[in-house]
């Protein structure tokens with residue numbers, strides 16, 4: 001079996017539906033569970049059958065069932081949708097032993113200082129492996145993950161994207177970033193065949209009454225402008241969509257515009273459509 005990436009979650013930290021939210025997207029996902037989406041999470045399976053998760057989300061128990069074995073967890077940063085699932089490695093749930101957890105030095109410090117992670121660490125349930133930007137972690141023969149530092153609200157930890165390299169293809173997993181420029185996007189996409197980009201918000205219209213400067217994500221419309229300028233050879237799909245994002249509705253004007261603009265820029269989709277299709281498997 002070739003090395004494989006599996007899209008185990010494609011929504012923003014709170015998932016879809018978002019807790020107690022009565023917006024149309026959340027109500028539709030509640031009425032039809034096929035429309036529900038989990039918090040952004042990438043599963044990785046090496047050719048020799050080892051399994052890894054990128055991020056430990058609140059949906060960790062079900063996402064961990066999506067890979068044949070769990071041999072390590074890579075963490076992007078300390079926010080809810082990326083870290084909270086680590087608590088399931090503790091005594092009350094998995095009771096793991098020496099589970100390798102790959103994260104940056106600030107996040108390692110955060111874990112050591114805050115419960116419940118401090119106790120999980122002290123009990124030897126996880127084994128922290130510090131990662132360095134630009135230095136690939138060899139997960140298994142023919143499967144590596146290179147941490148890429150990205151700007152994102154850094155009150156608790158640094159934030160990474162990961163360039164995942166298999167024998168044939170390289171995938172970029174970038175769920176959270178405050179802003180993108182043509183220069184930074186070009187750098188992120190260098191050598192990347194398939195990119196999964198922060199698609200939290202479609203546009204400013206989605207958040208009436210909020211100051212755009214307070215919203216630390218590039219709008220999908222802005223990222224499309226940059227992609228149009230760069231015309232990379234990378235296939236692109238969006239992940240980490242907030243429950244408010246009109247792209248959750250495939251019949252929305254935003255969905256039509258996204259398809260039209262990707263076509264016009266000559267860009268292919270990385271997984272199942274412009275919005276990454278949850279459950280998709282990609283051979284690397």
Ligand SMILES: [Zn+2]
Nearest residue numbers: 013079081176
């Ligand atoms: Zn997030």
Ligand SMILES: [Zn+2]
Nearest residue numbers: 021023026243
């Ligand atoms: Zn909602």
Ligand SMILES: [Zn+2]
Nearest residue numbers: 077079152176
């Ligand atoms: Zn975040």
